[in-house]
Amino acid sequence: MSGLTIGTPIIKAGARDFKRGFVSPLLFDYLNISLPCETTTCQMEHATADGCGFTAKDGNALEMEISIPTIDPNMTLVVVDPFDFIVQTENQTCRASYTGPTTAVLSPSGCPVALNVKITGAYELVYAATQECLPDKEEDRSHFRINSCKTRRPGDEKELIQVKSHHGFLYIYCWKSQITIENQLQPCPEEVFILPVGTRFQINEKDFVGSVVNIIHQESPDPAFTIKTNHHLNPRLNMSELMRDPMLTHIFNPHAEGHRFGTDDHGHLMIGLLVGLLIIIGILVVVIILCYYCNRKVKVEVIKTPKPRAPPGPDQLPAWVFSPDSVEPDQNIIPN
Incomplete structure (x- = not known):
């Protein structure tokens, strides 16, 4: 009875860890479960929980599925x-x-079995897909x-x-x-x-x-x-x-094929700037000339309209103009 009392917290904690995908070493020790590999090659901190349940036949056997990578201590990780x-x-x-490659996993003979592997900051675990030496490709050297x-x-x-x-x-x-x-x-x-x-x-x-x-x-x-x-x-x-x-x-390279403009990269830049400046100046000159000739062809004709004058008054009539009011009738003419 005392053993069950002690094991109850271990089982509950192990069940909580299992639901989160972790495997509790204390749970395995309490259930007396041993892995089919050595502790140096199968480390529990790298194990992940996949499933857990009782068997369908009698319901008395507990089945747990876990995944754990096998560590090869003879492999070596190098960083360039x-x-x-x-x-x-x-x-x-x-x-x-x-x-070239930045990381490599090496076999005991020194040949690479994996290149550019992903590593963590502390180099806890590195996955290599194979244990065979990669082929030596001369063109990739x-x-x-x-x-x-x-x-x-x-x-x-x-x-x-x-x-x-x-x-x-x-x-x-x-x-x-x-x-x-x-x-x-x-x-x-x-x-x-x-x-x-x-x-x-x-x-x-x-x-x-x-x-x-x-x-x-x-x-x-x-x-x-x-x-x-x-x-x-x-x-x-x-x-x-x-x-x-x-x-x-x-x-x-001054001796390279197709090279005709010298070897100084700063010289190329200066030549490009000068050519661009000359093109801009040429465009401005053409625009100024066109504007000048267009202004010469436009003729502006100004027509002045005379301002209308008021008719002259009686006092302003010329001497040779007689006003009807100023003409006196002839005394010798007798009207009918």
């Missing part, structure tokens, strides 16, 4: 931290940026594109010097610059190279030194696994292919 590369022509300096360009100036390569630390190594990109290691001056290689953390070196006479930072609960990866991963995922930086990028071949 790409470098930008410099591409230069005679008059332009361009930046080539990475455009070029993941760099020209991102931006500007007029070439001395020292442009200094803006793209990049030094990144990763698990005891420094990954360095400083092409077209000079690096000094152990008092040995040499040009930087074209690709990213690796030095151990703590190595002192100079790039263009500026000192660099790395330091080891220990993070609690951070497991250090196997260096051999990192090498295998880079072998599978590292895209090849084909400079000749980047030089054929449309952004270079049609705008910036």
